[in-house]
Structure formats: C-alpha cells, structure tokens
Amino acid sequence: MTWLITGGAGYIGGHVVQQLLDAGERVAVLDDLSTGDRTRLPKEVALVEGSTLDRAALDAAIREHQVEGVLHFAAKKQVGESVEQPFLYYRENVIGLQTVLEAAAEGGVKRFLFSSSAAVYGMPDVDLVTESTPCAPMSPYGETKLAGEWLVAAAGKAYGMSTVALRYFNVAGAASPELSDAGVFNLIPMVFERLTAGQAPRVFGDDYPTPDGTCVRDFIHVSDIASAHVAAAKRLAADPAGATSLVLNIGRGEGVSVREMLDVIGKVTGYDATPEITPRRAGDPARVVASADLINRELDWTARHGVESMVASAWEGWCSRHPEARK
C-alpha cells in the first residue's frame, strides 16, 4: 500500500520516509517546503508541493498515488512563535489537519497516523508520564496538538479509520548529515549555535528540584522516532480498518538533565560547554520523562540509540552545513 507523508521533506518526516522506503513501503510526499527541504527526499519519491490547507492538492495526491494510509507530519512546531501567532498555529495545525482528514475520509483512506507531542501534558507532576497522565497543555502549540489528537480519534470513530497518535518527547540527532535538523529551536542545535559563535550555552535555571538542579528531559534519537512510525504503520496496515485507536508516547523512558547533555556536547564537539546560568523560563517543567511501556507493548518497539549517538550525529549534520565549526 502507498502512504502519503505530509511534511515528508521535514526533519522527522524525512527520516520516516527513508525508513519506510527501507522497509519496502511505497510513499508519496506532500510538503509546502516552507520549512521542509526537497534535498531530504530520495529522487525516486514523488513530491507534491502543496499545503495541507489545499484540499484540491490533497484530493489529487490521494487519487493519483492510490493512497491507502496517511502519516501527517506537516505542522508548525515552535512554542514561542505559537504564543505570538496563535491564529497561524490553529490554522496550520488544526484546520490543516482537518483538511487532510476530510480528504482522507472522503478518499477512502482507512489508516491515519498523527504526529503529536509531549507538549500535550503541560507541566506533568509525575516521575514517568504515561498516556493516562492528565493533559493540560501550556501553549497554543501544545493545545493544537491535543485538539489534533481529539479530531483524529473522532474522525477515526465516525469514518471507520484506524488511527495512531504518537507523542514525541525531545527528538534529537540524525540518521545522516543531510537529514539533520536545520532549525535551531531544539536544545542541541541551540547549544551548537552558541558554542560555534564563541558564546557560552545558556541554561535556564539550575535550581529545579532535580539531581543537578537543571531540567530533566527524555531525549530520543530521530532514527528511533522513525522506527516507531514504521512499526505503527505496519500495525495500521495489519489491523482491520477502524479497529485501532491508539495514543502512544515515544520516548526512551530515561531522564537526562540539561547539564548532562552539555557534558556530552562538550566531549563530542571539543568546545568548552561550561554554561551561563540564566533565570528560569516561564512554563518549563522540571522533569518530563516518558513511560515507554505502552508503545513497547502495543508495537513491540524500543529505542536503540543513546545520548552520545544523538549528539554525535547532530554534530555531523551541523558541521556539514557549517564546515568552519569543526575543531
């Protein structure tokens, strides 16, 4: 069967396209290339250059490629920007999603996978976040992801689609330099940017109730994220249409502090990663670490990569775009 990957030219979507091809699946990509990059895609992959808000482009792509399943990645994903421009986020992430879902439902597509985020949890006050931890998103970005999960589940129920929503924790690393994250909104690239500009990395608060006082997160290699999607796609393909409605964390189930991550970054890059401590940012929870039990049970999936591999592969990607950075 053929999968339509919206946002397939993006950082995570690009990795999933690669692994689906490696697994022998057929894929077509819809991407407006607003942040995606055509060079992330192998030449043989059909790219429909279009927005998720463009119903006609979606209908044509589903018809032309005889799409039977959709993996929906296309979305805006910056928390701060979502506070400044909430309409943009609701339009792209909710209305865009609804447009894709309507095209899928009317096009007879019975399998749908949705990119969600640990941001749906907000400030979870638990050691390990399970899928039944109450959701209380703290930003328009997180809100649009939770509303998106609801819409996907409701559409699945109303139209007999099997659905999976995957809640990503802190994605990092790259399978290859060309596929690496070109943005500087996640911790590792943010630190690379400051180090290579001769600035100390910033740590927002070291007085959190954590072992070393800095925030603790569940970092996960994008190749592990991608393999979880392949497992989910196989599950969707195998189950009868409409039988499945899953919401799953994708994490390693292991907390790593920001300070520990800086130590690894210093070791890998050869830069002095001694941080400058600045005040806490509003809305940063002390600890957000996934329970990965449910995804392990449902998809027989486990993360394979550790933090060193995330940092080293991210650094290769950074240096491929900034050759002067390498010491």
Add this chain to the structure above:
Amino acid sequence: MTWLITGGAGYIGGHVVQQLLDAGERVAVLDDLSTGDRTRLPKEVALVEGSTLDRAALDAAIREHQVEGVLHFAAKKQVGESVEQPFLYYRENVIGLQTVLEAAAEGGVKRFLFSSSAAVYGMPDVDLVTESTPCAPMSPYGETKLAGEWLVAAAGKAYGMSTVALRYFNVAGAASPELSDAGVFNLIPMVFERLTAGQAPRVFGDDYPTPDGTCVRDFIHVSDIASAHVAAAKRLAADPAGATSLVLNIGRGEGVSVREMLDVIGKVTGYDATPEITPRRAGDPARVVASADLINRELDWTARHGVESMVASAWEGWCSRHPEARK
C-alpha cells in the same frame, strides 16, 4: 459601544440580546438562521444573515456597526451529533470561532466573550466543579468548546483583547414564550415531548451513586445566564483592553436530580411524569454541579430563578408552539 452578537437569533443569544437592550447597550446580530429564528429578535435590531465562516460578512458587520465588542454564541451544540459528524463540529465551532476572532482582532475589537460549556469537564469526580477542576471533555462537542476557550485566551494575549469564557451548566426555561428553546435536546423539552405524545419520560439509569439514584445536574434559568452575560459585558467594557482573561462557570451551585425535575414537571404540566427507567447512557456523569463562587466574586452575579420557574416558563413556551399540549 456596540456589541456584535453571533448566534443572536438562537435560544441563549436571543435572551442576551434582549437583556443587553434592556441595559441600554447597542447590539447587532450575525446569525445564519440555521437553527436561529428571526422572530426572537426585536424589530429594531440589525440582523446580518451570515455564517461565522464568512469572513467578508464579519468584516462588513464589524465595520458597518462600529463594533467594539463581540459576544460569540453561534455554534453547534448537540453531543450525539458531534460524535457522528466531528468535522461539522470542528468546522463550525473551532474554524468558525477562529474566523470571528480574526475578524475581531483585525477590526480593532478589544472585547470578546465566548459561550463555553460544562462539557469541557467531562466526568468530573468532585462535589462542586470549580474552574480549576481538570478538563477532560468526552465528546467532540466538549472538545471544540475547550479548544475554543484556548483559542480565545491565546488570541486575547496575542492581540490585546480582554476575554471572558462562560461555562454553561444545564440551561432551561425562557423569559417569554417567544424566546423559549425550540429544540428538544435538553431534558425539559425532551420530557415535554414524550409526555404530550402519551409516552412516559425516560430516565437513563437510576443506580447512580446519588441520593435518589438518578443523575444530578445544575439547572439554571436562561434569564440568569443572560444576566451573567450582561455583567460580563459591563466588566469587559470597563476594564482596559487586554487586562482581563476570565473563564467562569455559570451555575446555581445547587444540584437537582433528574427525578426531582420530573416531579416538578408533573406538578407544573398536570401530566403523569412517572418515568420509565432505561439503562445508563455511556458518558453520563453521576453528578455535575458548578461552584459559582468565582463568577460571584468576579462579576458580583448570582442566579435568581429556581427550578419551578424554569419548568413553568419552558412549559409556557412549549404550549405556545403546541397549544393542544395544555391540559
């Protein structure tokens, strides 16, 4: 200042229009008359016949009437229908709201009031539901109301609007027969419909952990709902733009069981309201009663009407449309 009332020809919107006029405010109404009724509006009120999805109609209404505040009632509101047709609900209740908010923000409107619902709470496991009780909606209808609250608050923050979301509990009654609820989706009209058709009213479960085994709700007279809106509008008008972001329950803070309500209905109508007990419906919480402390504090508002007045006024409305019903 002039208020634009979307859905102002509806059951609740119509009551609010009336009370705002009585309070000396200027109003204009936008309603697509899909469920609203022009005869609910006094002749002197300007009616723009249009959908909340029609940006041009919204822009024109805001410009033409020099609108400075919006009260947004227009929405789909049937829980069961929302399960069958989730796309319809997200389109009307979220995309429609976003269209109104965008028109308001770009039109310089700085006051926005949103009709929300106790459905945002889902199955609250507390004696009195406060505004900080966790939200976990159980239907697409409730989800669109919670997503709507988020969008309103985010838009207020990003664009300097003062906002209020009011969470309605179980609205009933009418200020006059012409303004009464023409639908049969709420308890009282549902019971009237069965009684006057010679059928016993149905009670879905009498084995709930409540004093008489039937579900307990917080019924509130629509005239009280309307007076809370007038108080909220005055607060929005008095506060500096962008200073206010409130989410408030509107309830009486008093639980009434379905069986107690049937007793009152029997007394008021003269029909034998002995119920037929049928199995529980999925998703009905045992008890949902508001804490009305916050709205009392913030708006100096209290409900004035009791259950008898709700039933009697609803019955007058029913009989005005079904004269053969009166015994």
